[in-house]
Amino acid sequence: MEESHRKPQRPCGIMALRCFGALTLLWVATYFAEAQSVDSDATRDLTGLSLEELYNLDVIQLNVIGGHTHPAHEIMFGYEFMFMDMGGHLSGTRDVSETEILKHFPSASTGMTVEEHMVEVMYAPTNKLTVMAMLPIKHIDMDMVMDRFHFTEHSQGIGDLQILALYTVLGSVTKGNRLIVDAGMSFPTGSIDEKNTILGETFKLEYPMQLGSGIYDFRPGLTYLGESKKWAWGAEALTSLRFGRNGNGYRLGNEYGLTGWVGYAVTDWFAPSLRVNGRIWGNVHGADPDIDPTVDAEGDPHRQGGRRVDFLMGVNFFVPNGIFKRTRMNIEGGFPIYEDLDGPQLSTRWLISAGLTYSF
Amino acid sequence: MRDADRHLLLARTFAARRLFSLAALLSVACFYFQAPHQVSAQSLSSREYEIKAAYLYNFIKYVDWPSYGDTITIGVLGYDPFGTALAPLNGKVVKGRRLLVKHLDSVREAQQCQIIFVSSSEKQRLQDIFESLRSARVLTVGETQGFADGGGIINFIEENNKVRFEINAEAARRTGLNISSELLKLARLVKS
Numbered sequence A: 001m002e003e004s005h006r007k008p009q010r011p012c013g014i015m016a017l018r019c020f021g022a023l024t025l026l027w028v029a030t031y032f033a034e035a036q037s038v039d040s041d042a043t044r045d046l047t048g049l050s051l052e053e054l055y056n057l058d059v060i061q062l063n064v065i066g067g068h069t070h071p072a073h074e075i076m077f078g079y080e081f082m083f084m085d086m087g088g089h090l091s092g093t094r095d096v097s098e099t100e101i102l103k104h105f106p107s108a109s110t111g112m113t114v115e116e117h118m119v120e121v122m123y124a125p126t127n128k129l130t131v132m133a134m135l136p137i138k139h140i141d142m143d144m145v146m147d148r149f150h151f152t153e154h155s156q157g158i159g160d161l162q163i164l165a166l167y168t169v170l171g172s173v174t175k176g177n178r179l180i181v182d183a184g185m186s187f188p189t190g191s192i193d194e195k196n197t198i199l200g201e202t203f204k205l206e207y208p209m210q211l212g213s214g215i216y217d218f219r220p221g222l223t224y225l226g227e228s229k230k231w232a233w234g235a236e237a238l239t240s241l242r243f244g245r246n247g248n249g250y251r252l253g254n255e256y257g258l259t260g261w262v263g264y265a266v267t268d269w270f271a272p273s274l275r276v277n278g279r280i281w282g283n284v285h286g287a288d289p290d291i292d293p294t295v296d297a298e299g300d301p302h303r304q305g306g307r308r309v310d311f312l313m314g315v316n317f318f319v320p321n322g323i324f325k326r327t328r329m330n331i332e333g334g335f336p337i338y339e340d341l342d343g344p345q346l347s348t349r350w351l352i353s354a355g356l357t358y359s360f
Numbered sequence B: 001m002r003d004a005d006r007h008l009l010l011a012r013t014f015a016a017r018r019l020f021s022l023a024a025l026l027s028v029a030c031f032y033f034q035a036p037h038q039v040s041a042q043s044l045s046s047r048e049y050e051i052k053a054a055y056l057y058n059f060i061k062y063v064d065w066p067s068y069g070d071t072i073t074i075g076v077l078g079y080d081p082f083g084t085a086l087a088p089l090n091g092k093v094v095k096g097r098r099l100l101v102k103h104l105d106s107v108r109e110a111q112q113c114q115i116i117f118v119s120s121s122e123k124q125r126l127q128d129i130f131e132s133l134r135s136a137r138v139l140t141v142g143e144t145q146g147f148a149d150g151g152g153i154i155n156f157i158e159e160n161n162k163v164r165f166e167i168n169a170e171a172a173r174r175t176g177l178n179i180s181s182e183l184l185k186l187a188r189l190v191k192s
Helices: A012-035 A051-055 A098-102 B003-039 B047-062 B120-132 B169-175 B181-186
Strands: A075-092 A094-096 A107-123 A129-146 A149-158 A161-170 A177-187 A195-198 A201-204 A221-227 A231-240 A255-264 A270-281 A306-319 A327-359 B071-077 B097-104 B115-118 B139-142 B154-159 B162-167
Touching: A051 B047, A051 B162, A051 B181, A094 A327, A098 A107, A107 A327, A149 A195, A177 A231, A270 A327, B047 B115, B047 B139, B047 B154, B047 B162, B047 B181, B115 B120, B120 B139, B139 B169, B162 B181
Parallel strands: B071 B097, B071 B115, B115 B139, B139 B154
Antiparallel strands: A075 A094, A075 A107, A075 A327, A107 A129, A129 A149, A129 A161, A161 A177, A177 A221, A195 A201, A221 A231, A231 A255, A255 A270, A270 A306, A306 A327, B154 B162
């Protein structure tokens, strides 16, 4: 695919300016919140508590920056919302225009949004082991153009159920540094037979529009967590390994993710965070015979892979007392700082997520 | 300029801009994380030991000694895991007597205390410590497995993410201390 002229809507200078503005706002909020909580790190005098109150006090308190794993017998329910906006096309790291794509395919995508609602539950049978289950509900829209006719493809439903076990192999839930082995699996509960009817014609939707992988994915990983009184940092390598073929004769490419983050607890209820998330995903192996690879690039199994690094900023809130005690909320948003796609593929403009969890 | 050269120049310009943007982001991030860190350089203290310190304070209310002086002294024998958690106890008044926290260099000093916390660093010489304190009216408190079974009076244990304690009532009686039934009710009772 030939390169077209770079579009003016995604210059790096503007992205840097946006980031500068967001970080400055966060820094100002942090500074003032910090000023209001100068004693939050000092020794707490608990002598005013009765014997019964001390007897029922938790040693490890959930706080605004922890929460990756849980102390024994703790249960957590959570909900997470994720939204990703895609637009413009990349082939490798170079921009490609729709006009250029339409020279090679009869139709081209013009934009895409992926909305995901994830419900999750975590339980810790012991201090070292936390098990979790997550079920996503997806809502995907892709705008297309064909012979100057614009239309939108749409799919929605449950995605693949994921079950993960997190086992602490070094350190403990009470200590600052921990190494956790993640072992998990995703189950093919998401549909791989999503279809749309446009102008009376029913057709199978392209690979990115399908809701699941169609096979059992193995999800091994490794997580490092560090935590001091005010700071939390960590890194996680998580992969999705796929073997065989699904019922439609293909398998999605393997995925390899590496993410690193740092968060700072300004008070016991507020912590801003920064995260860098890198991801490599492969092309589709095999092909669904019902998806025509010549109609658009999204239907070509060899134009699905890519590499992307996202820069994300977040704010985390935690309720330490009261009726909503142990409720945690986080909002995180960002954009890619590097993207290299086996395209032409739609490029990610920005992404945002918000989560709410309750532990007891 | 040929098309290929122009493309190469464009690509280099954009790569340089991206690199510059990334450097700017990192600089801002460094500044952002540096400032709050400087503001919050305060002493650290573990919550576990804040709870244990408050327990030590409460134990005084539920234990009767045969005789008291003007002060009630809490001694820490061995490595001090409390950090700053015992500091709030110093100078408090319980049962009309002022509390004093001391770090002990020897078991002999412990004989002058009403309570001693025996650190887990002293695990290897627990029996020697108990032997030395046999005739003293001292409430021995530890956090080592087998502490109460071995002759200590109160031992902290962790259960379900909470600090609980064992009491060897027989050892307390031998020492001449009277432990209230309210304290015994919450404890796991052990025997020597």
